[in-house]
Amino acid sequence: MIAGRDRKPSTPSGAPHLPRSFFDRPVLDVAPDLLGHVLVRTTPQGRMQLRITEVEAYAGEADPGSHAYRGRTERNASMFGPPGHAYVYFIYGMWYSLNLVCGSEGEASGVLIRAGEILEGADQARHRRPKARKDAELAKGPARLATALAVDRELNGTDVCSQDEAAPLSIRAGEPAPPDAIKSGPRTGVGGEGAHHPWRFWLADDPTVSPYRPHKPRNRRAALDAGRSAP
Secondary structure: OOOOOOOOOOOOOOOOEOOHHHHOOOHHHHHHHHOOOEEEEEEOOEEEEEEEEEEEEEOHHHOOOOOOOOOOOOOOHHHHOOOOEEEEEEEOOOEEEEEEEEOOOOOOEEEEEEEEEEEEOHHHHHHHOOOOOOHHHOOEOHHHHHHHOOOOHHHOOOEOOOOOOOOOEEEEOOOOOOHHHEEEEOOOOOOHHHOOOOOEEEEOOOOOOOOOOOOOOOOHHHHHHHHOOOO
16 A cells, blocks of 8 residues: 555445344354455544454354353443444453454354454554554554554444444445455464364455464563553
């Protein structure tokens, strides 16, 4: 991408929103199918579009890696709601992460949006991510993505299937990724029983995809030190 200019969006403003039925399916079907579709974020500064290039699936109470593994809490309540809504959480006291709820209501499964390519609104992303060395790094990883798109807990519970053109967050149909372009492997940073589930999906050879890192036990101080340059 040329510095200082947006790439021409591959998804026109009139592209259809993904219907709720898209999300009302098993999480392992929804996650890879999201690749290539477009996340639209509307802020006071204007509209942003992001082509989704990397995701991770979390299977609710059946998945030790999921926030919902031990049941419903005030923090994770959005995961138990209807499919097609956002679940936003704060991690290590520093970063937000964006997830899309899927499966039947009450299942609490969701897809973490790990990375993407900014198609529109790159100037906003550059302003929020001044340490990014190139545009491919603006939303390369879930914390960077959330920072670039101004995602915080105010978006928790947002209906991403809303037909409202002014909706703060929505998903529009993009160009679905062909099966042979999709890779899968273990989720980043997940330990314990869920460490080896191949539930991370990404577009092969895409420069916006984040590097895989295995789980490493860490204390809060280590997390803070590691996070100083992440956003």
